[in-house]
Amino acid sequence: MKQFKKIIPSLLLLGVLSLSYRSAELRRFYISGRAQGTTYHITYYAADSLLTRSMIDSIFDQVDSSLSLYKPYSLVNRFNTSAEAVKMDRHMRKVVKAALETSRITGGIFDMTVFPLTNAWGFGPAGQQPLPDSAAVRNLLTCIGSDKIHIKGNWLYKTKPCVQLDPNGIAQGYAVDLVADKLEALRIHNYLVELGGELRVKGRKQPSGQKMSIGIEAPGENDFEPVMEQVIYLDKGAVTTSGNYRRYHETNGKRRSHLLDPRTGYPISNELISVTIVAPDAMTADALDNALMGMGLQHALRFIEKRPALAAHFIYHRPDGSVTDTMSSRFKRLLKP
């Protein structure tokens, strides 16, 4: 018993020592949940659990209030129903500016004013509709184009009342960036943020010091059996994927992609099945992935190779119908751990 008494203090001391040692170490924290109609997960390495769920919820709530088509009170819905203009908040200003820039560099394949088409083809909040005929499409095209909106101070104007915005191709990426900004503000420098398959990564896994690995999902047969087409290793940047293999409508055996070409007014139909973009931030990647889907493989590859900050991976149909993949030169370098 005497001996035992001696042991206890030393054990306690050991415990205290190990605790204090541990607190200096970076620990892994993991938060997951639902937002924007999908799921998110955040992994970060820090000495303590600095990022809370309420901080994350607050970020997603702000984005929803500004940019969600599914919230009747959102700013974007107010713009869409307004005759002329709304006063933007900082989220809308950032996203609209980025959208206009993306529209410019992609020659209008990406265009945030695509919303009337989104609705007409049954991919909007109203759900499936009778398919539009060519006259209806022509008519809708008169409401579409980045030249039909302009920014003046904090106000966003439209040239005609029917001009409406669809932020879905860009808002998710923007939300991911906001969470990353929050982590940076908390002085967390090793993290992975994922929302609906769009990711932003920085730093390394701790304590191993390994880069984060990101699987690029391929259209697999079963959801319970995800197929990784490629795995890339990244210590900084964003990865987003756009594809038509899960979201589509079908009539008489003919599939219609949810990705619409704002220039023609019709669903995009080319050899591409999915495009994955690596870019410095998620908003850029998110806006570009849809645009590249619309460009077709050759044009998209040239577009990426010309821009040193970008890398891309493509899954596509060969003319004989078989499925294969290819990637840009910078994407290839990311395959090494």
Added chain:
Amino acid sequence: MDRRHFLEMTGLLSGVLMLSPATLLAHREDAIRIGIIGCGDRGQGIMQMMASLKEQYAITAICDILDFRLEAAAKLAPAKTYKDYRQLLDAKDVDAVVVATSLHMHYAIAADAIRAGKSVYLEKTMTYNIPEAQELVKLCARYTGQILAVGHQYRYTPLYFKVKEMISKGYLGDVTQIDCRWDRNWNWRRPVPTGYADEQINWRMYKRYSGGLPAELLSHQMDFINWAFDTHPDEVMGTGGIDHFNDGRETYDNVQVLLRYKEKGMIGNFGATCGNAHEGYIFKIKGTKGMVSLLPDKGVFYPEEAAKKELQTVDGVSGATRLEWNTDGGISIVNEKMQDGTWYALKEFYNTVKTGTQPVSNVKTGATTAVCVHLANEAIFSHKILSWKPAYNF
């Protein structure tokens, strides 16, 4: 609209539109001409489903011993009506029949139909007892030109095929437990119209007509386990009683059976009560790597922690709409919206009749499940543990 009215109206229309009634009634040439025997809830449900499958089916005859049922069914399809199924079986304009009668009539009608040269879509459970199941298997072996499909319709949905595939590919690991329930909180009775006897309408309450809850409900889940694992139980034990609705019924309103699958190392718990509806339908298949939870049209896979890590080999996944975990840690097994099981079953019945191939739910699998149901009922009523016999291997 009754038949006379219908003919009058079509006559009227033909005068106006220069169409003969025959044209109006015309269906695609390769549609199967169907006779419906038994026009209760299930028979009429099948008729309505067939109305949406016009290229496959034309209902040319309907039969029921109860007048009000026959009248109701006649409003659904302009078909010839029969009170005696044997006369329907003699009809030349019937290629195949649906048998949706009370259970005790299944064997007699199905056997007569096969002998009359008709293919048969026979509602579950296949037969009232084990000897009838054995006889029907023997009979079908002699009449190879016709199809006999058993209406375990869930079996035909893509979801249940997928789950069978998951099991055979080992996604669930070693399955040791199966939990099934099919509960409700009402007396499970239909209103009896004036002039009819209770046993004519509520035949499910009477032992001489029905196998009760195990036959009418739990047979679907027992059938799926037999099929998905290519097995049958080796031992059956059970209990039950008339525990809440003591209203003159003979079949039990509360049952529980335990099926031991020795070769597969599994225990199946199958229960049904008329005294609580909170959980309703439960179908859970539990293995060392994960559990599948099934509803008739929805399925979720819950990987065990270790298997989850295997699925998440990377730190993050980028995909168009990537693998989505439910809030409760499950993965949806199929994402497209499922049709009703009957829709798939009837499509498959059409294909098998046209091509002469055996349906997945056929006389042999139907017999295996019928044996399970009867052993379950015998165990419930006799309080004995019953064993599978070699004579039950079909």
